[in-house]
Amino acid sequence: xxxxxxxxxxxxxxxxxxxxxxxxxRGADFDVRRGEVVAxxxxxxxxxxxxxxxxxxxxxxxxxxxxxxxxxxxFGSPEEAREAGIETVYQDLAxxxxxxxxxxxxxxxxxxxxxxxxxxxVLDKRRMRQEAREAFESLQVTVRSEHDxxxxxxxxxxQGIAVCRAATWAKHVLFLDEPTAALGVxxxxxxxxxxxxxxxxxxxxxxxxxxxxxxxxxxxxxxVFRLGRRIGQFITADVSAEDVVAAITGAKDMVQFEEGxxx
Amino acid sequence: xNSRLSTWLAKPTTTMLLILAAIIAMFAFLSPTTFFTVSxxxxxxxxxxxxxVVAVGATFIIITSGxxxxxxxxxxxxxxxxxxxxxxVGGDSLGAILVGLLATLVxxxxxxxxxxxxxxxxxxxxxxxxxxxxxxxYGLALVISGGVDVRSVPGPLVQFGNGRxxxxxxxxxxxxxxxxxxxxxxxxxxxxxxxxxxGSNEESARRAGIRVERHLMSIYTLAGVLAGLGGFLSLAxxxxxxxxxxxxxxxxxxxxxxxxxxxxxGGIGWMAGTAIGAFIPVVLANGFIIQGxxxxxxxxxxxxxxxxxxxxxQRRRRRQLS
Amino acid sequence: xxxEHLTGTPRTALTGCAMGVLLAGSIGLTAxxxxxxxxxxxxxxxxxxTVAKKVTLILGTSSDDFYKxxxxxxxxxxxxxxxxxxxxxxxxxxPALQVPIVDAVVAxxxxxxxxxxxxxxxxxxPLKAGVDAGSKLVLVDTTLKDPSLxxxxxxxxxxxxxxxxxxxxxxxxxxxxSVLGIFSPPGVSTNDQGREGFSKELANHPDIKVLPxxxxxxxxxxxxxxxxxxxxxxxxxxxxxTFNGGDSQGVVTALREANAGSRVNFVxxxxxxxxxxxxxxxxxxxLVIQQARTMGKLSIExxxxxxxxxxxxxxxxxPTIVANLDNLETPEVANNLYRPC
Numbered sequence: 001x002x003x004x005x006x007x008x009x010x011x012x013x014x015x016x017x018x019x020x021x022x023x024x025x026r027g028a029d030f031d032v033r034r035g036e037v038v039a040x041x042x043x044x045x046x047x048x049x050x051x052x053x054x055x056x057x058x059x060x061x062x063x064x065x066x067x068x069x070x071x072x073x074x075f076g077s078p079e080e081a082r083e084a085g086i087e088t089v090y091q092d093l094a095x096x097x098x099x100x101x102x103x104x105x106x107x108x109x110x111x112x113x114x115x116x117x118x119x120x121x122v123l124d125k126r127r128m129r130q131e132a133r134e135a136f137e138s139l140q141v142t143v144r145s146e147h148d149x150x151x152x153x154x155x156x157x158x159q160g161i162a163v164c165r166a167a168t169w170a171k172h173v174l175f176l177d178e179p180t181a182a183l184g185v186x187x188x189x190x191x192x193x194x195x196x197x198x199x200x201x202x203x204x205x206x207x208x209x210x211x212x213x214x215x216x217x218x219x220x221x222x223x224v225f226r227l228g229r230r231i232g233q234f235i236t237a238d239v240s241a242e243d244v245v246a247a248i249t250g251a252k253d254m255v256q257f258e259e260g261x262x263x
Numbered sequence: 264x265n266s267r268l269s270t271w272l273a274k275p276t277t278t279m280l281l282i283l284a285a286i287i288a289m290f291a292f293l294s295p296t297t298f299f300t301v302s303x304x305x306x307x308x309x310x311x312x313x314x315x316v317v318a319v320g321a322t323f324i325i326i327t328s329g330x331x332x333x334x335x336x337x338x339x340x341x342x343x344x345x346x347x348x349x350x351x352v353g354g355d356s357l358g359a360i361l362v363g364l365l366a367t368l369v370x371x372x373x374x375x376x377x378x379x380x381x382x383x384x385x386x387x388x389x390x391x392x393x394x395x396x397x398x399x400x401y402g403l404a405l406v407i408s409g410g411v412d413v414r415s416v417p418g419p420l421v422q423f424g425n426g427r428x429x430x431x432x433x434x435x436x437x438x439x440x441x442x443x444x445x446x447x448x449x450x451x452x453x454x455x456x457x458x459x460x461x462g463s464n465e466e467s468a469r470r471a472g473i474r475v476e477r478h479l480m481s482i483y484t485l486a487g488v489l490a491g492l493g494g495f496l497s498l499a500x501x502x503x504x505x506x507x508x509x510x511x512x513x514x515x516x517x518x519x520x521x522x523x524x525x526x527x528x529g530g531i532g533w534m535a536g537t538a539i540g541a542f543i544p545v546v547l548a549n550g551f552i553i554q555g556x557x558x559x560x561x562x563x564x565x566x567x568x569x570x571x572x573x574x575x576x577q578r579r580r581r582r583q584l585s
Numbered sequence: 586x587x588x589e590h591l592t593g594t595p596r597t598a599l600t601g602c603a604m605g606v607l608l609a610g611s612i613g614l615t616a617x618x619x620x621x622x623x624x625x626x627x628x629x630x631x632x633x634x635t636v637a638k639k640v641t642l643i644l645g646t647s648s649d650d651f652y653k654x655x656x657x658x659x660x661x662x663x664x665x666x667x668x669x670x671x672x673x674x675x676x677x678x679x680p681a682l683q684v685p686i687v688d689a690v691v692a693x694x695x696x697x698x699x700x701x702x703x704x705x706x707x708x709x710x711p712l713k714a715g716v717d718a719g720s721k722l723v724l725v726d727t728t729l730k731d732p733s734l735x736x737x738x739x740x741x742x743x744x745x746x747x748x749x750x751x752x753x754x755x756x757x758x759x760x761x762x763s764v765l766g767i768f769s770p771p772g773v774s775t776n777d778q779g780r781e782g783f784s785k786e787l788a789n790h791p792d793i794k795v796l797p798x799x800x801x802x803x804x805x806x807x808x809x810x811x812x813x814x815x816x817x818x819x820x821x822x823x824x825x826x827t828f829n830g831g832d833s834q835g836v837v838t839a840l841r842e843a844n845a846g847s848r849v850n851f852v853x854x855x856x857x858x859x860x861x862x863x864x865x866x867x868x869x870x871x872l873v874i875q876q877a878r879t880m881g882k883l884s885i886e887x888x889x890x891x892x893x894x895x896x897x898x899x900x901x902x903x904p905t906i907v908a909n910l911d912n913l914e915t916p917e918v919a920n921n922l923y924r925p926c
Binding site: 294296297298300302303306307309310313409410411412414425497500501502503505507508509510511512545548549550552553555559562 | 647671673676677678679680681682684685686688689690691692693694704706707709710711714718770771772773800802
């Protein structure tokens with residue numbers, strides 16, 4: 001792994017995490033480069049979601065080091081991770097279905113009116129609507145009706161809003177957990193385009209996905225996990241689908257890959 | 264603007280407002296000289312006031328998809344504490360009355376805080392928690408009062424409680440001011456929006472960084488304080504505690520909130536709706552009595568309006584989930 | 586009409602209309618079934634006294650047989666005297682529920698209001714509004730702190746009530762043994778007077794030991810617990826008297842569980858239907874009943890008298906009647922048992 005260390009925006013080394021007697025991560029490494037889309041793949045139980053939770057502050061690692069932008073970090077809570085510029089979109093999207101798109105974008109970060117009104121907590125709804133419009137436009141997310149409750153919108157639009165929200169507040173890294181799992185063909189296309197636009201904005205995207213075709217289309221690199229450790233790193237352009245599958249299922253292990261490919 | 268207008272028209276609150284207007288029109292037509300009079304209107308406003316104050320607190324709670332069954336008992340408890348405090352201070356002075364006010368608000372708020380801690384921190388479901396405090400508050404009220412109503416309320420306070428301001432009963436003015444302020448908070452502030460967010464999806468709100476536990480605690484405390492205020496207004500109006508009463512106040516408040524268009528399942532609601540919802544049962548009962556109708560029909564009418572309101576809410580939510 | 590395909594505004598409007606029709610229907614149906622009152626009736630007496638006087642009776646609760654008996658007396662007298670009677674009452678004995686009813690009744694401008702007030706202070710102002718607007722007021726059963734507002738008050742002689750209870754117990758127990766009285770806590774004037782009569786009468790029987798009073802206001806669970814404890818603490822308990830009818834159930838249950846029904850003589854105040862059954866079954870030895878129907882009858886009589894400018898007694902305390910298996914069928918007793926017409 002001849003990774004250029006300076007190029008890494010987020011790196012994990014030797015992460016161990018156990019829950020009782022279950023060892024979810026057994027000395028896992030993970031690399032996220034600046035301005036890339038990296039896919040995190042692996043079978044069920046490989047440790048993908050645990051890794052994401054450690055990196056986004058939900059859990060703290062038992063052992064290991066995480067560095068963000070060159071500095072060592074240890075997040076005690078999701079808030080700390082968010083403050084450091086890491087956002088996560090889980091499969092449930094964490095939207096408030098009865099609120100509209102602007103309200104969801106600013107959930108927890110509501111804008112207040114200037115002056116006295118703001119200090120007593122009065123919302124600046126107009127500014128939030130305006131900035132939300134701009135945010136959605138900049139990432140080409142279409143919201144059919146501004147005033148409509150988000151629960152009324154289609155799955156694709158909701159996904160777009162959730163990703164756009166995370167991308168708006170993220171500074172460095174955005175984790176996406178199975179973003180296209182519940183979407184149809186056209187909506188999936190939109191989300192993949194959205195992912196590329198987020199990357200082009202300078203935010204690295206970590207994409208957890210079971211869908212190899214999608215990963216091959218949108219990810220720059222692929223990191224494969226098995227049994228709590230990373231066992232493969234691939235550049236998408238240079239690898240074949242069969243090899244990735246083999247890594248996921250364990251037909252070939254890391255050593256064989258190391259011998260087979262130079263990175 | 265067009266989409267906003269149609270959104271407003273589709274609100275169940277609007278439907279309920281039209282229904283209230285229709286009910287009033289109907290009774291006015293049937294009994295023009297007895298129903299549609301200033302003095303009867305004043306009576307209706309008086310009889311809605313305390314319910315509205317309590318229903319304001321219930322609105323916040325129900326929007327977070329919680330529930331508070333303890334409000335009637337808390338009102339009784341705080342009225343007992345307030346009356347005894349004023350009796351302890353003695354006399355008719357403004358000071359004594361203010362002590363009573365403080366005592367009712369603090370004792371109501373204390374029960375509300377207890378509710379909030381049990382619900383938000385200990386994670387006991389709201390139904391169970393407030394069912395428990397319903398019993399405990401009532402029991403303690405009996406203990407403190409010995410089971411006998413406290414009847415010595417300062418004269419000036421009773422005068423105040425039965426007084427009018429520009430023709431409108433004072434307690435109704437107070438209720439209106441509180442409902443308006445609370446409605447503004449709900450509709451225009453961070454606190455209000457986070458209330459909706461928590462009701463809409465508590466986990467999402469938590470992940471967005473909202474301090475859900477703290478927010479819930481403040482909402483239940485607020486409801487307790489408002490129940491305490493209700494106790495104070497009750498003392499002012501009736502000149503006595505009414506320990507045996509207010510047993511159905513919790514359900515009346517919930518009915519008012521739900522009729523007004525707030526959803527029992529959380530995330531949706533309007534204070535204006537609660538105000539309308541508080542009036543509808545009172546106006547129905549009043550109109551029926553003036554008509555000379557057997558009392559039991561009032562319950563049927565209120566019940567059908569309530570069911571209709573919930574049906575409307577169900578239809579609206581089902582559309583959303585498609 | 587299938588409105589499933591509609592959405593938004595048209596659907597809401599339709600649903601609202603449907604509800605409106607439902608409401609209008611229920612109101613209309615009931616309005617049709619009861620006589621619509623003359624819109625412009627006022628409380629003042631006019632020379633044309635051939636117009637039937639409108640009297641509204643507001644009960645303590647609409648579900649208690651005691652009040653139903655009062656209602657019965659009122660109905661019968663109204664029919665006879667040609668008065669137009671309307672009856673109202675809340676589901677519970679609660680001034681917060683009764684006040685809105687009074688407000689509405691006052692707004693309907695009856696000639697007379699007859700009421701069993703659920704609170705002696707809270708009901709004053711609303712009733713005063715009625716009197717000021719021209720309605721005559723008669724109080725029945727309970728009273729106000731300041732009863733001068735009313736033309737008259739009809740209640741029971743509660744001292745006699747307690748005295749008769751004590752007399753029965755003394756007779757049944759042969760004047761010996763421990764006796765327990767269960768009343769409402771001090772502060773309820775009717776019960777205070779009852780206790781006074783009870784104690785005074787028992788003072789005439791030096792061999793009877795009067796145990797400390799226990800307090801319950803018609804709660805069966807409470808009275809059962811009281812009797813359980815008393816049976817355990819006082820093996821020589823021979824007589825029990827309850828003032829409030831609701832307590833009777835608890836006493837009977839506790840006596841049965843302890844198999845003490847034969848050695849403890851139970852005299853129960855009030856004449857609710859279940860108490861009459863208990864009397865017939867021998868679980869209760871005597872009842873002390875209030876003349877509920879007479880109260881209702883007199884309330885109408887007095888209202889009409891007041892409207893006609895005739896004199897009405899300010900306070901009427903109807904004697905209570907002892908009912909036992911011998912006189913249960915006599916009209917005096919049978920008519921005053923608590924039940925609707």
